[in-house]
Amino acid sequence: MFWRGILGYLPVNIAQGVVGLLTIVLFTRVLSPEEYGGYALAFSALSLTQTLLLTWSEAAMARFFAARSEDGRLPDHFATLYRLWFGCALVIPVIAGVVLFLLPLAAPMKVALAAAFASASIKSLTKLSQERRRAAGEVSSAALLDIVQTVGGFLLGLILALVGLGGAAPLMGMGAISLLCLIFVLPTDLGRMRGGHFDRALARDYATYGVPVALSLILALVLATTDRFLLAAYLGEAAVGVYHAGYSLGSRTLDVVFIWLGMAGGPALVSALERGGAAALKDAAREQASFMVLLTLPAAVGLALVAEPLVELMVGESLRAGAIQVVPWIAASGWLAGVTTYYLLQAFTLGRRTPILIVAMAVPALANLVLNLVLIPRFGLNGALWATTASYGIGALAAWTLGQGAQPLPIPWRTLGKSGLGCVVMAVSVMAMPSPGGLQELILKAGVGAVVYGGIMLGLDVDGLRGKISGLIRRKARPA
Structure with missing residues (x-):
């Protein structure tokens, strides 16, 4: 499985490497040092928000998929995780409101942060779908989803930066492309809940496993x-x-x-x-x-x-x-x-x-x-x-x-x-x-x-x- 993944994910690695380098080459030229610094701070806020509230469910999707496949409870697995995810995602608008309306931030920084908060839940929901594919060994579809987000988000972000949207542009680009991907993958993934039920015992197991993962990742982001x-x-x-x-x-x-x-x-x-x-x-x-x-x-x-x-x-x-x-x-x-x-x-x-x-x-x-x-x-x-x-x-x-x-x-x-x-x-x-x-x-x-x-x-x-x-x-x- 490891070597099949190594070969299958090689195109993703190439795409991420090229886009990562082009992001530095182009955004450090298109954006001013202040705008680039604002983008860096807003991206950090995006990462912290997603990790604090949603990453634990992504981790549980990856870790428990094989176990639920073995015991035949995949519909319950999806029903439980997606309902937990939607409950946690409702907290993001509250956090965004507090930050954007109460903190004395400059207008460009507020726009960048607004784009970051909007992108956090969209990226996480797409990540759930990707983790399901990785755990199931669906290397090609997981790789394609990653490549589309990486390349598409970069290109759209660059266009938005060129038209003058400053440090918010890269975040708007990645959020918009992730939303487009969801239109194609989310209906199928939600359909996997059919016949499943929210299970409190599973929810407790997933939280017991996933919340410490999220907290550790928060510390990693710190x-x-x-x-x-x-x-x-x-x-x-x-x-x-x-x-x-x-x-x-x-x-x-x-x-x-x-x-x-x-x-x-x-x-x-x-x-x-x-x-x-x-x-x-x-x-x-x-x-x-x-x-x-x-x-x-x-x-x-x-x-x-x-x-x-x-x-x-x-x-x-x-x-x-x-x-x-x-x-x-x-x-x-x-x-x-x-x-x-x-x-x-x-x-x-x-x-x-x-x-x-x-x-x-x-x-x-x-x-x-x-x-x-x-x-x-x-x-x-x-x-x-x-x-x-x-x-x-x-x-x-x-x-x-x-x-x-x-x-x-x-x-x-x-x-x-x-x-x-x-x-x-x-x-x-x-x-x-x-x-x-x-x-x-x-x-x-x-x-x-x-x-x-x-x-x-x-x-x-x-x-x-x-x-x-x-x-x-x-x-x-x-x-x-």
């Missing part, structure tokens, strides 16, 4: 967004725009890889545990973790090595200088965050020990808040970068330690060591290359780094890599 709000308070929205440009370039480049692996890996781990028990889970988890390390560690190191030519190419001139210093630090933070979110924290959802998730995320979130409050006033942007990287390191250690008591997952230490050695050799090779600047330097250094690292890993045949690549090629070439 960890990811605290620095922006504190930078805005101490240095202004323009500083947030600079920080967010570099942060987005660094984290988004890695996120698309981790999200791709998570799309395939999460359902595969649940399926392995539900159908094969702890032994099957251990084998599946070790395979996924090894592949994750081999793919993402060199990506993070390589991103730090090519930060300057990448920023010169991708980021608008008004945000460029500050973004260059942001990217290397965020490459390190992004790798730690990705490994934690898409592997280490799976221990709690697989073991249904989600209340411990709150503790696992509270540790780095609190560390991030304290470190930002101490470092930003004294060191400005650098303080935020140091605080972020240190906090994600603390978070990875906390997740691994606490996860041992929930559902222990293997750490591929040998693969990690070999990959680290390959990254060191890659870094030495890349740093020895000339620096002509711009696209030429980016292609030269990225190419050399990929060839050197790939050659070392294939030469060592780490985890039987040569055989796995041959198997993937044969599977992809096999007629449908």
Whole structure:
């Protein structure tokens, strides 16, 4: 299931990567630093709202679909979850009213926040449909839904930005396209409730599992967004725009890889545990973790090595200088965050020990808040970068330690060591290359780094890599 998902979700990964980079390239040029900073703050508000109220139901849809398939209660599953979702979604207009009418915000910021609140429920309802497809192994339809939202939302948001809607434009674009997708997918999904009934026992199980997941994600968002709000308070929205440009370039480049692996890996781990028990889970988890390390560690190191030519190419001139210093630090933070979110924290959802998730995320979130409050006033942007990287390191250690008591997952230490050695050799090779600047330097250094690292890993045949690549090629070439 994992490798089928890896192949099936590859187009999604490509679309998200291209759109993520184009978002930075174009929006940092079309929007002013203040408008881009307003968009960053409003998007953070969207994420916080969706996570606080609705993400728990999305998590329950993904985690319990296999179990309900086994016991034949899928109609009850859908009836219970959708009714819970609609009840929670009614709270969003109340929150929006309080924020928009009571807080002394500038008009452009209010418009951006209004778009964020409107998009939150729409995106979540579409996410429910997507999680159902992923859990059912419907890779093609889940991938198509994601691609339409990603590409369509970006294109519409860009058009709206060009006509002068400022920081609200990207949010309006993603919300409108998600609404269009719902017209096609929602009737079918609601039809799955036919014959089902709201079950209080199921609702209690889903809430017991999902609410701690949502709370832990809230803490993850606090960890990811605290620095922006504190930078805005101490240095202004323009500083947030600079920080967010570099942060987005660094984290988004890695996120698309981790999200791709998570799309395939999460359902595969649940399926392995539900159908094969702890032994099957251990084998599946070790395979996924090894592949994750081999793919993402060199990506993070390589991103730090090519930060300057990448920023010169991708980021608008008004945000460029500050973004260059942001990217290397965020490459390190992004790798730690990705490994934690898409592997280490799976221990709690697989073991249904989600209340411990709150503790696992509270540790780095609190560390991030304290470190930002101490470092930003004294060191400005650098303080935020140091605080972020240190906090994600603390978070990875906390997740691994606490996860041992929930559902222990293997750490591929040998693969990690070999990959680290390959990254060191890659870094030495890349740093020895000339620096002509711009696209030429980016292609030269990225190419050399990929060839050197790939050659070392294939030469060592780490985890039987040569055989796995041959198997993937044969599977992809096999007629449908």
